[in-house]
Amino acid sequence: MNTIKVEGTDKGHVLLLGLSTCIWCKKTKEFLESNNVQFEYVFVDLLESEEKDKVKETLKKWNPACSYPTLVLNNSSCVVGFDEEKIKLELLI
Template identity: 35%
Template sequence: MEFFKVVGSRNQHKVVLFTLSTCAWCKLLKKYLKDNYVQYSYIDIDLVPENEKETIRKIIRDKGAPLSFPTTIIDDSILITGFRKDQIREALNF
């Protein structure tokens, strides 16, 4: 499973995004993180091979997250569904 890494100077936390390549909210979130120098990894689920999708679904559901996008997981524990600037800022302390 291939995650794309976006490098940033704000790299104290592990930030993982589950996104869709077509989703406008996901694009906003990626841009917001980039503009704030946050380092993150993301995977556009609509672009992964079919046989990997079920594995991804399980990862998301195991975290107790709904299957909506974007889903952000910070340090394997904090879960944020949707593009929620305030929650992201709070979790990442900026």
Template identity: 25%
Template sequence: MDYKTVPGKYNKHKVKIYTISTCMWCTRLKRKLNQNDIEYTYLDIDLLSLSEKTEIKSQLRQYRRILAFPMMFVDDKFIENQYIDQKIQDLVKDA
């Protein structure tokens, strides 16, 4: 799978996001991370092969039965969508 890393000044925590390339909320999250200079790794799952997509979705369903994107993890801990904006602020403060 082709995870991509976007470098940033704030890299104390491991930030990983799962996105869909055409999703406006996913694009918004990437833009916020970029604007706040937070390093993160992402995977656009819609660009994966069917077998890879099936595998990733199966893994993500451990955190949320009905998938909704983006899905964000900080230090391997799932962050619910309603807390993502606050978590971004916390990552900058904790630097």
């Protein structure tokens, strides 16, 4: 998966699956940035169809509703939607 990496404090592997047009995805990204969390993200709507299908498959595994934003943490858990409290709890912010 071609992701864009954002430098910050290592809180484990944090992957944001989002859409470039989605305001809640933008809020999630800004929240991670303002808390100096190291993460990588991908805007699924901007991908070419083959890559898009692959990422959608990955998303489906974590979040069967396939909604955005989905935050995958350490390849072991996920937070669906911009749920600030839950993200804080999971990342110990």
